[in-house]
């Protein structure tokens with residue numbers, strides 16, 4: 001079975017659009033984009049389009065890539081203080097000279113739609129989240145839509161990033177899975193992954209998860225978005241996941257494609273987080 005991000009994200013957005021029709025306030029999301037990274041530009045425009053679809057106002061603040069950490073914090077402070085702004089998202093990655101931790105901590109936790117502020121991360125790991133990070137939340141919603149319960153299952157998360165791997169493990173644990181987190185220093189990665197009922201690949205290495213690593217009937221969630229050069233494509237690149245879809249789909253009971261999988265869920269959950277935070281503030 002293919003876990004279809006288009007179908008599930010559309011359902012999530014439709015559900016939200018209805019709730020927003022009844023909501024007393026116009027929602028507003030501010031997105032900060034520093035520099036001119038082509039992939040970032042394209043993600044930001046998908047976010048704007050998605051806001052428009054459900055009736056959320058969005059504002060993109062494009063800043064020069066030479067901006068200082070202090071100047072960027074000043075922009076964030078003014079958005080923190082702006083009553084009409086419900087959510088603030090600083091598109092990552094930031095240029096190297098900017099202190100990312102300092103920036104993420106400058107965002108008011110009550111407007112932190114990514115759930116990247118230490119206050120929100122702490123609440124998440126305590127099992128008392130107000131919101132959950134968009135990509136891991138999107139994965140949980142995808143599983144739930146297809147009635148795949150993590151309870152009692154062995155989930156293996158490959159990747160330990162703060163934005164996907166670590167919070168993904170926290171959500172699966174909260175949903176009563178037994179969770180293993182693997183990473184670049186894990187000996188015998190294949191053996192660990194082969195034990196998994198649910199595999200979450202979030203490493204950023206094109207097609208590194210092959211069929212020989214997957215247990216018969218496992219559920220495979222591919223979070224990877226890798227742009228690889230492809231002169232035969234008019235765009236000059238093709239997007240592939242961390243999973244070798246062609247071979248793994250022959251053995252998995254359920255699998256997400258890339259594109260058309262988790263990425264679309266990430267955007268849908270961003271809209272939901274904007275709504276959830278706005279509701280907490282009214």
Ligand SMILES: Nc1nc(=O)c2c([nH]1)NC[C@@H]1CN(c3ccc(C(=O)N[C@@H](CCC(=O)O)C(=O)O)cc3)C=[N+]21
Pocket residue numbers: 042043046089090091092093114134225239258259260261262263264266267
């Ligand atoms: N502060 C912050 N928050 C983020 O949520 C965040 C970020 N920074 N930096 C970059 C990553 C990446 N990300 C994606 C969003 C949508 C798709 C998406 O829509 N993918 C589609 C289309 C892929 C394409 O064609 O480019 C798909 O998978 O089908 C992918 C990836 C959000 N991120």
